[in-house]
Amino acid sequence: MIAAGLWVANSLGMKNTTMNDGYRILEHPSDIGIEAYGQSLKEVFEYAALGLVSIIVDPASIDPVEQRYVTLKGSDPENLLVRWLSEILYFYDGQDFLPSDIVIERLTKTELKAVVMGEPVDERKHSFKMDVKAITYHQLKVEEGKEGCLVRVFLDI
Amino acid sequence: MSQEIKIVIQKIDEYRYLVPRSFREGMRIEGLIYANDELIKAIERDQTLMQVANVATLPGLVGRSLAMPDAHQGYGFAIGGVAAADIQKGVVSAGGVGFDINCGVRLLRSDLSLEQVKPKLDPLLNQMFRDIPCGTGRKGIVGGLSYDELDRVLENGAHWAVRNGYGSDEDLRHIEETGRIPNADANKVSKRAKERGRDQLGTLGSGNHFAEVQYVAEVFDEEAGRVFGLSPQQIVILIHTGSRGLGHQVCTDYLDIMQEAMRRYNITIVDRQLACVPIQSPEGQSYLGAMAAAANFAFANRQMITHWTREAFTRVLGKGELKIVYDVCHNIAKEETHRVEGSSRRVLVHRKGATRAFPKHRPELPSDYADVGQPVLIPGSMGTCSYVLVGTEQAMEETFGSSCHGAGRSKSRHAAKKEISADQLVHQLQQKGIHVRGASKSGLTEENPDAYKDVSLVVEVVHNAGIAKKVAKLLPIGVIKG
Numbered sequence: 001m002i003a004a005g006l007w008v009a010n011s012l013g014m015k016n017t018t019m020n021d022g023y024r025i026l027e028h029p030s031d032i033g034i035e036a037y038g039q040s041l042k043e044v045f046e047y048a049a050l051g052l053v054s055i056i057v058d059p060a061s062i063d064p065v066e067q068r069y070v071t072l073k074g075s076d077p078e079n080l081l082v083r084w085l086s087e088i089l090y091f092y093d094g095q096d097f098l099p100s101d102i103v104i105e106r107l108t109k110t111e112l113k114a115v116v117m118g119e120p121v122d123e124r125k126h127s128f129k130m131d132v133k134a135i136t137y138h139q140l141k142v143e144e145g146k147e148g149c150l151v152r153v154f155l156d157i
Numbered sequence: 158m159s160q161e162i163k164i165v166i167q168k169i170d171e172y173r174y175l176v177p178r179s180f181r182e183g184m185r186i187e188g189l190i191y192a193n194d195e196l197i198k199a200i201e202r203d204q205t206l207m208q209v210a211n212v213a214t215l216p217g218l219v220g221r222s223l224a225m226p227d228a229h230q231g232y233g234f235a236i237g238g239v240a241a242a243d244i245q246k247g248v249v250s251a252g253g254v255g256f257d258i259n260c261g262v263r264l265l266r267s268d269l270s271l272e273q274v275k276p277k278l279d280p281l282l283n284q285m286f287r288d289i290p291c292g293t294g295r296k297g298i299v300g301g302l303s304y305d306e307l308d309r310v311l312e313n314g315a316h317w318a319v320r321n322g323y324g325s326d327e328d329l330r331h332i333e334e335t336g337r338i339p340n341a342d343a344n345k346v347s348k349r350a351k352e353r354g355r356d357q358l359g360t361l362g363s364g365n366h367f368a369e370v371q372y373v374a375e376v377f378d379e380e381a382g383r384v385f386g387l388s389p390q391q392i393v394i395l396i397h398t399g400s401r402g403l404g405h406q407v408c409t410d411y412l413d414i415m416q417e418a419m420r421r422y423n424i425t426i427v428d429r430q431l432a433c434v435p436i437q438s439p440e441g442q443s444y445l446g447a448m449a450a451a452a453n454f455a456f457a458n459r460q461m462i463t464h465w466t467r468e469a470f471t472r473v474l475g476k477g478e479l480k481i482v483y484d485v486c487h488n489i490a491k492e493e494t495h496r497v498e499g500s501s502r503r504v505l506v507h508r509k510g511a512t513r514a515f516p517k518h519r520p521e522l523p524s525d526y527a528d529v530g531q532p533v534l535i536p537g538s539m540g541t542c543s544y545v546l547v548g549t550e551q552a553m554e555e556t557f558g559s560s561c562h563g564a565g566r567s568k569s570r571h572a573a574k575k576e577i578s579a580d581q582l583v584h585q586l587q588q589k590g591i592h593v594r595g596a597s598k599s600g601l602t603e604e605n606p607d608a609y610k611d612v613s614l615v616v617e618v619v620h621n622a623g624i625a626k627k628v629a630k631l632l633p634i635g636v637i638k639g
Binding site: 013027031032056075078079082083086090093094095128130131132134135136137138140154156157 | 401412430
């Protein structure tokens with residue numbers, strides 16, 4: 001169940017986060033979270049990943065010049081979400097690659113296939129905001145309803 | 158997590174609060190929180206109490222599930238949490254160590270006074286800021302370390318750094334575990350973790366990590382102060398950083414492995430972040446090998462940053478020797494011997510945002526500290542004071558030889574940022590005589606000291622409860638911030 005009034009502009013100085021962006025940044029005394037919403041889980045998983053990127057770097061500074069493919073398995077939707085976002089974080093922190101556009105081609109409760117576009121890190125071009133250490137299971141939520149879908153995830157920063 | 162929480166903690170004395178087993182279903186042991194009237198209010202505001210209780214549901218724990226006065230809500234374990242598991246029957250939890258494995262602090266002492274350094278403070282900070290890679294996305298100077306070489310870092314920690322010219326053998330004596338946790342197994346660290354860590358060795362990172370130039374403002378315990386080489390007005394350097402992306406990925410990997418393996422061991426948990434496996438299981442042993450490797454990475458990291466700090470000192474001041482007072486881990490699981498219910502037991506002590514605080518005459522201490530005890534280093538928030546304490550016998554009796562680790566956050570980063578602009582904050586600190594170099598403006602304001610609990614209050618509780626004793630108070634004059 002998604003109430004439009006809930007989606008307030010976020011806090012991190014990200015560009016124009018509004019309802020249409022499909023995610024908002026949550027605050028936690030020591031860390032930070034992402035709540036993403038949309039019509040399908042596919043859409044919501046995409047938004048969550050874009051939310052993660054927007055915490056690390058200004059997404060407007062990334063161009064889609066290269067393509068990467070992701071195929072993942074998880075034990076359940078929650079585990080799959082953590083693995084998916086961990087993959088996005090690994091692109092940045094392990095491979096120096098910043099995603100700009102994300103298309104999830106296939107999503108089941110335990111499997112995900114996606115195409116991730118973006119470009120290699122260029123310190124002169126990309127403006128970084130903060131490092132993210134990891135994706136946590138703290139108050140993790142994956143909800144699928146008739147009126148829409150929602151995920152919530154907290155990050156250790 | 159939706160069940161009703163009944164707040165029924167019991168005040169035992171001025172500094173101790175008991176979380177009885179009735180607090181939540183499934184608690185196998187009691188919880189104990191160190192706090193005073195003021196700090197307990199902060200602790201009650203978030204999920205710290207429930208997390209202390211959740212930890213108490215894990216199988217094979219002994220003693221109590223503990224929280225230090227700087228405790229605040231974490232992931233699975235509260236930050237500031239301590240829990241010990243029986244080495245044969247207990248479990249190890251990757252979340253009980255946390256993502257930043259061997260995040261820790263190191264204190265260096267100089268032979269220079271405040272008056273000697275003050276006139277050259279700005280050039281010194283500029284040099285340190287240039288020489289110590291810090292901030293989001295910054296790479297280490299040892300960029301592109303080969304995987305074979307990285308494996309040697311993981312197995313040898315600070316010893317690797319010293320062998321490669323970053324410091325001397327003399328440094329190693331004054332590091333917890335001499336800067337190398339034995340039984341580290343680089344083969345248990347994933348390729349992915351190594352990819353994340355390979356070019357981050359020798360970097361400070363961002364967030365609450367820092368290097369501060371400080372001076373000794375007050376010595377409370379002259380004997381311990383003398384043994385640790387600390388005297389009033391002396392310049393010291395405090396370095397706070399951890400195992401960077403490598404450690405974060407080790408924790409991420411093993412949370413997954415443990416969740417999967419738990420089913421085979423019939424372990425059920427109340428919070429997925431508490432995923433755990435028997436210590437003696439293959440998965441448990443693999444995790445401990447990987448954790449030790451990540452911890453060694455952090456020791457090497459702090460050793461390299463020490464080296465660059467020394468170079469900056471010599472270049473700018475033309476003199477001055479920096480010796481290590483001590484280096485402590487505050488996110489770690491260690492196999493130790495403790496007295497439990499009157500008998501000596503081997504246990505695995507999880508310290509998640511807590512510091513080892515061993516008393517005098519423990520075999521783990523360097524010989525020159527044998528008659529006073531282990532230095533316990535407590536960094537305050539940016540621009541406030543820090544403390545040196547010493548471990549006590551009381552800590553051995555009550556807290557598996559553990560104490561607090563810092564001030565503890567009380568406000569979110571967003572709230573911290575809203576209160577003050579970076580320019581205002583830098584100005585405010587400058588007025589207090591504290592010069593700041595920060596990699597990013599938002600990084601600075603997120604660490605606004607007002608977002609933290611008062612470190613002096615935290616230290617008073619620890620001191621008065623007797624689980625560590627005050628030795629010296631340090632005040633900053635310069636801050637390098639990621």
